[in-house]
Amino acid sequence: MAxxxxxxxxxxxxxxxxxxxxxxxxxxxxxxxxxAFCFSLVGIAAISWAHxxxxxxxxxxxxxxxxxxxxxxxxxxxxxxxxxxxxISAILYLxxxxxxxxxxxxxxTMTLFAVTTAGLFPLIHLGRVWFFYWLLPYPNERYLQPxxxxxxxxxxxxxxxxxxxxxxxxxxxxxxxxxxxxxxxxGWRRTxxxxxxxxxxxxxxxxxxxxxxxxxxxGLATPLVISVHSVVSWDFAMAQLPGWHSTxxxxxxxxxxxxxxxxxVITLLVPMRRLLGIEExxxxxxxxxxxxxxxxxxxxxxxxxxxxxxxxxYSGDPIEQMTFHMRYFGPWGxxxxxxxxxxxxxxLLLFSPRIRVNLRxxxxxxxxxxxxxxxxxxxxxxxxxxxxxxxxxxAFWHPSITEIMITVGGFAWFLGLFSLFVRFMPIISMTExxxxxxWLKQALRKGWSTP
Amino acid sequence: xSSEVEIVASFADEERCARAIEALRAARxxxxxYFAPIPSEKLAEAMHRPKSWVRALVLGGGITGVxxxxxxxxxxxxxxxxxxxGKPVVSVPPFIIICFELMILFxxxxxxxxxxxxxxxxxxxxxxxxxxxxxxxxFGVVVRCDDADAAxxxxxxxxxxxxxxxREAA
Numbered sequence: 057m058a059x060x061x062x063x064x065x066x067x068x069x070x071x072x073x074x075x076x077x078x079x080x081x082x083x084x085x086x087x088x089x090x091x092a093f094c095f096s097l098v099g100i101a102a103i104s105w106a107h108x109x110x111x112x113x114x115x116x117x118x119x120x121x122x123x124x125x126x127x128x129x130x131x132x133x134x135x136x137x138x139x140x141x142x143x144i145s146a147i148l149y150l151x152x153x154x155x156x157x158x159x160x161x162x163x164x165t166m167t168l169f170a171v172t173t174a175g176l177f178p179l180i181h182l183g184r185v186w187f188f189y190w191l192l193p194y195p196n197e198r199y200l201q202p203x204x205x206x207x208x209x210x211x212x213x214x215x216x217x218x219x220x221x222x223x224x225x226x227x228x229x230x231x232x233x234x235x236x237x238x239x240x241x242x243g244w245r246r247t248x249x250x251x252x253x254x255x256x257x258x259x260x261x262x263x264x265x266x267x268x269x270x271x272x273x274x275g276l277a278t279p280l281v282i283s284v285h286s287v288v289s290w291d292f293a294m295a296q297l298p299g300w301h302s303t304x305x306x307x308x309x310x311x312x313x314x315x316x317x318x319x320x321v322i323t324l325l326v327p328m329r330r331l332l333g334i335e336e337x338x339x340x341x342x343x344x345x346x347x348x349x350x351x352x353x354x355x356x357x358x359x360x361x362x363x364x365x366x367x368x369x370y371s372g373d374p375i376e377q378m379t380f381h382m383r384y385f386g387p388w389g390x391x392x393x394x395x396x397x398x399x400x401x402x403x404l405l406l407f408s409p410r411i412r413v414n415l416r417x418x419x420x421x422x423x424x425x426x427x428x429x430x431x432x433x434x435x436x437x438x439x440x441x442x443x444x445x446x447x448x449x450x451a452f453w454h455p456s457i458t459e460i461m462i463t464v465g466g467f468a469w470f471l472g473l474f475s476l477f478v479r480f481m482p483i484i485s486m487t488e489x490x491x492x493x494x495w496l497k498q499a500l501r502k503g504w505s506t507p
Numbered sequence: 508x509s510s511e512v513e514i515v516a517s518f519a520d521e522e523r524c525a526r527a528i529e530a531l532r533a534a535r536x537x538x539x540x541y542f543a544p545i546p547s548e549k550l551a552e553a554m555h556r557p558k559s560w561v562r563a564l565v566l567g568g569g570i571t572g573v574x575x576x577x578x579x580x581x582x583x584x585x586x587x588x589x590x591x592x593g594k595p596v597v598s599v600p601p602f603i604i605i606c607f608e609l610m611i612l613f614x615x616x617x618x619x620x621x622x623x624x625x626x627x628x629x630x631x632x633x634x635x636x637x638x639x640x641x642x643x644x645x646f647g648v649v650v651r652c653d654d655a656d657a658a659x660x661x662x663x664x665x666x667x668x669x670x671x672x673x674r675e676a677a
Contacts, residue, residue, distance in 0.1 A: 068644070069544065069643065069644035070643070070644055073643055073644070193579050193583055199586055199587050200587065201579075201583035201584075201586065201587060202583075204579075204580045204583070204584065204598075204601055204602055204605055205594075205598055205601045209605075210601070210604045210605065210608075213604070213605055213608040213609070214604075214608050217608045217609070217611055217612040220612060220615070220616070221611060221612065221615040224615055224616065224618075224619045225615075228619055228622065231628075232544075232546070232642075235642050236544065236642040236643060238642075239639035239642050239643070240639075240643075254623065254628040254629040254630065255628060255629045255630030255631060255632075255633075256628065256630070257542065257630065257633065257634045257637045257641070257642070258542050258543050258544060258641055258642055259540060259541070259542055259634055259637075260540055260541045260542075260543070260550070260551075260554055260556070261540075261625075261626060261627070262626040262627075262628070263543060263546055263547070263550075263551065264551060264554075264556055264559050264626075265559045265560075265561050265621070265622050265625040265626040266546065266622055266626060267546050267548075267551065267559070268558065268559035268561040268562055268622075269559070269561045269565075269618045269619065269621060269622035270546075270622075272561065272562060272565045272614070272618045273615055273618050273619070276565075276569075276611050276614050276615050276618070277611075277615070279607075279611070280608075280611045280615075283604075283607060283608065283611075287604065487544065487545050487546060488545075488546070490544060490545045490644075491545040491546055491547065
């Protein structure tokens, strides 16, 4: 808590503007090297994908019975990451949570780019990607339409709705802030911000309709976010496969999504706070609250693991029990136990208030959670497929270089887009932080304890 | 007939600004506008304006979404009427998911379009009396009144704690 002295206890509106605008100053060479690094990895992934499209899915490690592996794992992982952004920006908005204002823009940005990343993976997974539009209903001379009873079609609707709504929500929330930046910039930046701000001037009529539209968007995004990951979980739960066919999947996946997403918010914000110099507005008070969300959802996820195991035992179904035996002690058992350590045990450290405000420790814990949640998705998806009903079919997946490069490229794509955004857009909502500045002041005066 | 003027006052915080608006309304001045750098509930309440019509558009959008969902799921199922294992051709529970997602999608798009429409955005011209300070840290109140009432309006604004009060020709 020694760092408390560096931060003015009484920040005003001008301090908010100063800090946020300083973070948007033209970046240096190191930044562009980082962007170039990210997008060269994306380039390598694009070449790998082109190779896969040209040659066929045989270049991946996908073999019967494991036809869903790392691509679908990435899809579910990234959709899950996205969810915490909507939780923070919409659900906590409806609850009027005080610590949300400094964090939500970054979280929402993360949502948009995480869904953008997630949306690529079902396409990458398609053998003939040029027919992806067959998932959507469109008039055609053969009267062929998608099967609306299929969870994959629900998924296409849910994820594309989610992408649209989170992009609209983000850019609508940006309007008043961008108008502020517009007044204080010149050249091409001024043109860009003038266009993005729609000529906003903060008049009473503008605010009146903005407030209503924003509230309703938050109200719509809240059930949406829960529905999206429920639908994603039904991609699995609707199938008869042991290890997938379970009624707890929807709440279990939603909790896991929030858990992994908030951990990713922490992973991004800790270095970003330092690199952009926004420590004054993004205080350990905010991280303390984010850490509490991680802790809570970690406990929910742990409870789900226990319930899942109990249901398997109680069902008395030998096939289901064998699947779980293989999950714990089979060839990928190490991944399951790694997941238990990362998702259930390490987050327990967050019961300590000292660790919650120790950003270095918090960052390391958040990395473990990311690894743990990726493993969870993999264990559920590929693990259950590998050991299906018929032991003579059992086979295990081995990654190919194509799949590894595309997975790495997915992370690079996400980080590259996020890094580009944070340098050119106000990454903290100035208007909302100003509106609730009294809570920030109060937290600072109390030495960052929760008000 | 007396000429009209516009009185422009700037305030350093929302409480004083809200107090000024309340006092002006109490003195029966109704042609009041304000500029604010934050989404202030106090100012919105002080104005006593009706609730935004955006909500009606969102309701309409949501209903349109549900109807579209019903139309495409039921319609396409009936168009290619295929009995799969005796399951109903119009299977309601899975179709609800599509209707739900389209309700959110259409409702959300209507919210944004409704906001842009009612707030008259994109605004190509600057609103009269706008100053860039009103996007930063100052609240502005603009009152249109008769020349004869100008002194009274200025007194109310000054009493409420305005930092600066200017009289401009309307």
